[in-house]
Amino acid sequence: MPARSAESAAGSPPREPPLLPPPHGEGLGLPPPLLFLPSRPSAGRRRQRAPHSWERGRGGKELTRREEGRKGSRPPPPLARPGGGAAAAGSRWGAGAGRDGTAMARTLVELFYDVVSPYSWLGFEVLCRYRHIWNIDLRFRPAFLGGIMQATGNKPPAMLPKRAEYMLKDVKRMAKYYQVPVQISKDDFQRITGTSSLGAMRFITAIDMTQPQYLEPLSREFWIRFWSKHEDIGQPENMLAVAGQAGLSSELSQKLLEMISSPAVKNRLKETTEEAIKYGAFGMPAVVAHFNGEHHLFFGSDRLELLGSVIVLQILMLAVLLMDETADRNVSQYS
Amino acid sequence: MPARSAESAAGSPPREPPLLPPPHGEGLGLPPPLLFLPSRPSAGRRRQRAPHSWERGRGGKELTRREEGRKGSRPPPPLARPGGGAAAAGSRWGAGAGRDGTAMARTLVELFYDVVSPYSWLGFEVLCRYRHIWNIDLRFRPAFLGGIMQATGNKPPAMLPKRAEYMLKDVKRMAKYYQVPVQISKDDFQRITGTSSLGAMRFITAIDMTQPQYLEPLSREFWIRFWSKHEDIGQPENMLAVAGQAGLSSELSQKLLEMISSPAVKNRLKETTEEAIKYGAFGMPAVVAHFNGEHHLFFGSDRLELLGSVIVLQILMLAVLLMDETADRNVSQYS
Numbered sequence: 001m002p003a004r005s006a007e008s009a010a011g012s013p014p015r016e017p018p019l020l021p022p023p024h025g026e027g028l029g030l031p032p033p034l035l036f037l038p039s040r041p042s043a044g045r046r047r048q049r050a051p052h053s054w055e056r057g058r059g060g061k062e063l064t065r066r067e068e069g070r071k072g073s074r075p076p077p078p079l080a081r082p083g084g085g086a087a088a089a090g091s092r093w094g095a096g097a098g099r100d101g102t103a104m105a106r107t108l109v110e111l112f113y114d115v116v117s118p119y120s121w122l123g124f125e126v127l128c129r130y131r132h133i134w135n136i137d138l139r140f141r142p143a144f145l146g147g148i149m150q151a152t153g154n155k156p157p158a159m160l161p162k163r164a165e166y167m168l169k170d171v172k173r174m175a176k177y178y179q180v181p182v183q184i185s186k187d188d189f190q191r192i193t194g195t196s197s198l199g200a201m202r203f204i205t206a207i208d209m210t211q212p213q214y215l216e217p218l219s220r221e222f223w224i225r226f227w228s229k230h231e232d233i234g235q236p237e238n239m240l241a242v243a244g245q246a247g248l249s250s251e252l253s254q255k256l257l258e259m260i261s262s263p264a265v266k267n268r269l270k271e272t273t274e275e276a277i278k279y280g281a282f283g284m285p286a287v288v289a290h291f292n293g294e295h296h297l298f299f300g301s302d303r304l305e306l307l308g309s310v311i312v313l314q315i316l317m318l319a320v321l322l323m324d325e326t327a328d329r330n331v332s333q334y335s
Numbered sequence: 336m337p338a339r340s341a342e343s344a345a346g347s348p349p350r351e352p353p354l355l356p357p358p359h360g361e362g363l364g365l366p367p368p369l370l371f372l373p374s375r376p377s378a379g380r381r382r383q384r385a386p387h388s389w390e391r392g393r394g395g396k397e398l399t400r401r402e403e404g405r406k407g408s409r410p411p412p413p414l415a416r417p418g419g420g421a422a423a424a425g426s427r428w429g430a431g432a433g434r435d436g437t438a439m440a441r442t443l444v445e446l447f448y449d450v451v452s453p454y455s456w457l458g459f460e461v462l463c464r465y466r467h468i469w470n471i472d473l474r475f476r477p478a479f480l481g482g483i484m485q486a487t488g489n490k491p492p493a494m495l496p497k498r499a500e501y502m503l504k505d506v507k508r509m510a511k512y513y514q515v516p517v518q519i520s521k522d523d524f525q526r527i528t529g530t531s532s533l534g535a536m537r538f539i540t541a542i543d544m545t546q547p548q549y550l551e552p553l554s555r556e557f558w559i560r561f562w563s564k565h566e567d568i569g570q571p572e573n574m575l576a577v578a579g580q581a582g583l584s585s586e587l588s589q590k591l592l593e594m595i596s597s598p599a600v601k602n603r604l605k606e607t608t609e610e611a612i613k614y615g616a617f618g619m620p621a622v623v624a625h626f627n628g629e630h631h632l633f634f635g636s637d638r639l640e641l642l643g644s645v646i647v648l649q650i651l652m653l654a655v656l657l658m659d660e661t662a663d664r665n666v667s668q669y670s
Binding site: 152153154160161162163165166169170173174177277280281282296297299300302303305306309 | 487488489495496497498500501504505508509512612615616617631632634635637638640641644
């Protein structure tokens with residue numbers, strides 16, 4: 001597994017806590033696990049395009065944009081800072097850094113996704129919104145849905161006519177609920193069947209291997225192109241266009257395009273896909289949360305309340321540990 | 336469609352409201368759609384068995400039990416009162432009755448379920464908890480899952496090995512999260528395949544046709560027997576035992592047992608199943624909410640936050656209408 005911030009991965013949570021807190025943190029004075037805050041702009045991210053209406057802030061204002069020119073060194077968004085981004089950003093609920101300055105272990109949450117999957121987009125955006133609230137170590141794991149389906153013998157859900165009919169409405173409603181601009185119509189099932197996301201996912205894998213700070217905006221732009229605008233993402237020129245939207249220089253984009261036929265990129269995508277399958281995935285999105293020394297698969301974009309309730313419990317456990325530690329220090333200081 | 340309280344069905348909500356409110360009623364001062372309150376005891380319901388630990392009240396106390404003897408006329412639980420139960424019970428969020436004493440139209444929500452389905456049990460319990468908070472007209476629609484699967488060509492999800500493996504964990508987690516005592520183990524998938532719920536669902540249909548006030552407790556007892564205790568629900572003596580647990584007299588239970596081979600009961604179950612399919616169901620639970628003059632299918636037990644957000648919007652719309660009406664009256668009274 002290509003771990004980018006191994007030191008914050010597993011941690012040492014207390015033994016045998018109850019798996020889940022009372023639903024929605026009842027009695028604990030906690031907010032409901034899902035607050036559905038609008039997506040926050042990453043601190044140092046530069047945008048080449050005007051923000052979409054759904055990306056506007058809570059008060060209807062546009063997100064702050066820093067237009068310091070297209071080239072030059074770009075500070076990576078918080079996520080990409082190995083092991084410290086979100087903690088440094090300061091979370092309302094997270095313990096952040098300990099008294100001695102060392103970062104406390106955060107729950108590692110991996111999102112396996114493919115941009116051909118609309119539900120993956122929903123999961124991606126919700127996790128992006130909640131990573132600071134839940135103070136999780138969120139890792140994006142671009143994988144290939146086609147490979148997962150083939151390996152597990154799963155069939156696209158829309159192959160059942162009644163389910164396809166339902167999915168049309170479900171995706172629309174879920175997209176509206178989560179405020180993610182997925183556009184879906186009946187033709188989309190044919191469109192998906194006729195589309196291979198292999199090239200796009202290799203392109204995304206290539207950025208993950210070279211400039212991972214672009215992984216999040218690049219993935220989002222692929223979804224916007226394919227699921228909001230209904231435009232092709234398979235042709236080289238279209239991948240370059242997406243890269244431009246995500247703020248990549250044309251040199252970097254061209255380099256990625258060359259990389260997608262390299263064994264290194266192909267193998268990396270294959271390995272990530274196999275890892276998802278090893279975790280038990282049979283479709284996407286597949287969310288894998290690591291706590292209590294185990295991995296826990298949450299399939300789909302409809303188990304995020306459940307994931308949230310587990311994570312909030314982890315935070316509580318860590319807070320209690322920290323309080324104990326502080327109390328011990330105070331006792332030894334004054335006794 | 337065997338409508339029991341047609342007058343409270345459709346209503347006349349305003350034209351073209353936005354489909355969904357801001358997520359979780361943000362900015363509206365509303366509580367999050369799902370509060371996961373423990374199940375409340377029905378006012379007049381009598382229990383023949385000791386309540387399970389998961390049915391205890393919030394403070395850990397047992398639910399109030401009224402032990403006024405096993406026989407005699409039993410007041411129906413609020414749900415069974417056509418068109419007025421929940422409104423009369425007084426909901427924190429519901430508009431209840433209008434100023435002139437007429438009940439305001441409530442959103443009709445139908446739950447199509449089969450006791451062989453553990454996710455149906457989750458959906459059933461969550462809707463039971465929320466019907467007063469959402470002030471919905473909740474209708475239980477016992478149907479036959481086998482019939483739906485056959486008609487739509489759907490296969491049990493656990494037939495895919497990886498999905499079966501996942502479902503084991505998912506049902507466990509969801510049951511804990513929702514505080515419903517589903518017990519599931521690997522053998523259960525075989526157990527389901529080897530079980531026909533046809534007899535049980537006909538038995539439940541028979542109570543719906545004769546003494547519908549027992550529909551809720553009887554259905555629950557079937558789930559408890561099959562999914563908590565892992566005991567058979569197909570044999571006549573076992574159906575009688577379940578009926579006894581639900582508080583039915585032995586005369587009534589015996590009558591139901593005779594009814595399950597009658598064409599009337601068989602046809603009613605068939606009709607309900609066909610109705611679910613007509614609404615677009617391809618599995619269970621299938622929740623059908625009626626608003627804006629249309630029906631909206633929510634499949635599974637994992638779209639209830641979404642359903643809640645829609646219903647809360649309906650309540651708001653009705654409240655605004657009521658305020659307008661009151662203002663008009665005041666104007667005409669004093670001018």
